[in-house]
Amino acid sequence: MAPTDISNPKYFHKVVDCQWACPTHTPVPEYIRLIAQGRYAAAYMLNWESNVFPGILGRVCDRPCEPACRRGRVEEKPVAICRLKRVAADYKGEIDAFMPEIPAQKNGRRIALIGAGPASLTVARDLLPLGYSCVLFDKDPKAGGLMRTNIPSFRLPATVLDEEVERILGFGVEARFGQKIKSLATLLKDGYDAVFIGTGAPKGKDLDIPGRREAAANIHIGIDWLTSVAFEHVHTVGRRVVVIGGGNTAMDCCRTALRLGGMDVKVTVRSPRRVMKASAWEIEDAEREGVPILDNHAPKAFLVEKGRLKGVRFQKMREVGIDTSGRPRLEPSGEEVVLECDDVLMAIGQENAFPWIERSIGLEFDERSMPKVDRATMMSTRPGVFFGGDAAWGPENIIWAVAHGHQAAISIDRFCCGEEVQARPAPHSSLASQKMGIHEWSYKNDYSAVQRVAVPHADKAQALRNLKVEVELGYDDQLAAREAARCLNCDVQTVFTAPLCIECDACMDICPVDCINFTANDDEAALRQKLRVPARNKAQSLYISDPLKTGRIMAKDEDMCLHCGLCAERCPTSAWDMKKFMYVEAQSAAACLTHHNAYLR
């Protein structure tokens, strides 16, 4: 293999598994260290600059960082990255002084943002510090999008949502709430310099099976029903409730139903449980509250008696092998089940719908009626019209909506300045030694064997009585410090200088996870095979040195490295050093990156 080019920021960025997996590349280990030091405001600001909604995301983020977390490879459970983010938000104190300045003198450009969900709000946050005027439309009376209308308050209290949404509105957004956009062509006539469409995927899917129309009064589309609950149009539900669907919406529906008077609430899923779409932790929460999950149940008909819903008939399914995409293939088992109920909540997916976008304005749609959007720039085929969030490529989650928002803001700024939109600004990065003394580092390299710390919960009976009682109480500072110590500091990189190495084996011998090897060079496949512990995880890189004196090379498998620094401590010649790698994704407004940039060296 050729020696690794560590001057390419991609190499070390990838070693920071969580940051690499985060759509907005939040510097996770850096903020976890700040939390460990009790510097909550600084931890919050690093998050806010990256992901805009730390208090919200610290509670409800889909957290792609956690399955990626190295700790989950070394032991069973990843670091509770998401819940630590919440700690930063809960204890941050006063942060107004750290907010970017919004110029009183505007730059004369007006941007229309349609839909006040996280995607549009991010665009506004990124553009307002540059002097743009942002006009934000939403059909609903308040901003927040699905975060307000669909994510229940027992997971995300309104106060937390309001604080972070209002901070952006307070930057000087011109709000046009309660105003549904019915024609893009008409809006475009108003002379905006650019338009961002962040209208989400607002249409809940329906089930066309017998009885649907007759029992309509008691069959509800999950996301519409949740919205009605959020806006307090709906206060109760029947005693017996059947939820159809196995995603996160189904979990929110069943838990909400429990709080509105549902006594016997069941979730039914067509597929086997192990391939359910919902996140493991959401399933766990629903089950903890006593909701049974019945898998392999395919709905066949709604049963109606005297014009009223009486129950649902299901065909039980049976697994017959695996299809080409690796999903289980199902066929009817012949057995039928009837579940009696008073209400049905349907949570079988969401769709995009753009009836208000004319097909004659140069904005192309594909065969699935989705707008054609450029993956990097977020621009549609009509220059100056951008998409982001669920509106761009279908339902995702908040953190992706934010990531899209950042990219769209960069594009809008470039577009308005007459610059090439395709040319993207490069990320910033730096690498700095953390050595403080012979065996002293500026980070805590002592491995903590503590297992993942559980988040305390509110009393269950009390939580189930009140829709607004937040179930998770969050870590206190002590628990947070315990959990923070589990972070392996993956951003503190092992950096090797081949000419210094005397090949004494000390680093190889000390490495607790057998990462380091001195071996003859070979091609990647062969090398991976012949390491002290074969490097089977191909998603992780091998770090290859220049040839050493004996002609061998140093080959390090990054997969399990604990970043404990012992290799650097045991090396007599400092051929290894522990260097902190800072990676900062570019944004449109430098004013939104002041904390990040302060950590760059």
Place this chain on the structure above:
Amino acid sequence: MSYIAKPSAHHPALPKNALGLTRRDYEGTMSTLCAGCGHDSITAAIIEACFEMDLPAHRIAKVSGIGCSSKAPTYFLSRSHGFNSVHGRMPSITTGANLANRDLVYIGVSGDGDTASIGLGQFCHAVRRRLNMTYIVMNNGCYGLTKGQFSATNDKSSPSKKGEANPFEAIDLCQMAIQLGAGFVARSFSGDKAQLIPLIKAAISYKGFAFLDVISPCVTFNNHPTSTKSYDYVRAHNMASENQLDYVEHKEEITVDYAEGSSASIEMHDGSLLLLHKLDQQHDPRNADAALMTIRTNAAKGSVATGLLYISQDQQDMHDVLATVEQPLNAASMADLCPGSKALEAINARLR
């Protein structure tokens, strides 16, 4: 010295041996030796050898004297028996232990100071008595622990770090061991685990006195470019390829074919096999005279002959020589150990 403990976490795919243990289970506490010390590499080789041989830690006794090298047993096999004795006295402690319990595996660890200076007499008698043990000298040509004075194994041509000449000839412990009747004599280098680990395994399998002289650079006091015990010098002058050996455990299959006539196999006491290859007239380790000649001719050229230098296929160990009972004495009953005054009288009468 590192202040943190070695993390308990290990690679989830770390191989396990027949006892269900990983090599991490054979470790000791964190080394306090200088970073880069050859002794730590030998420690790692001992850990690997014991792991691969499926040795249960509680059946091993580690015994040492005084010195950086003699500290090393703390850094391996933390679940084994251990005795860190007085300077140069490792052999007598091991002799006593071995007499009392012949069933343990004895790993003696010593330094060149500990063995070739203060402990030289002790060493000679342990060899002469054919103690069933593995005697490892971590040989750095100096007294590391007391700040690097020349030891008796430092070559005359090898000056100190500050350039002071060494006035005396070196003692070659391998030649001595052969002459004193050791059944297994090998030399190796801490920086060559591929050679060292099979040698340690073979030495542990060997019934009788097995001696391993391992050149082990002292990075702090004796690793300068003019030292003949430095990493660079040994790498440049190591004659390892002249004589190679494979250690094959009885559970393994022999998978390599060696050319007729140039190889031989020796069955060890525990059923494992030593495959010797690249044998030639100049050096056949079954021949003590040839072994001595190999060592001496290489030394005359400034090179170091490493590998298995000598092996006797019919050594009797101390217990064979003394015809002691099979049962370890520490397991014998009080009545058997102390048969009473009548028995003593009978013995005395026999000698009158």
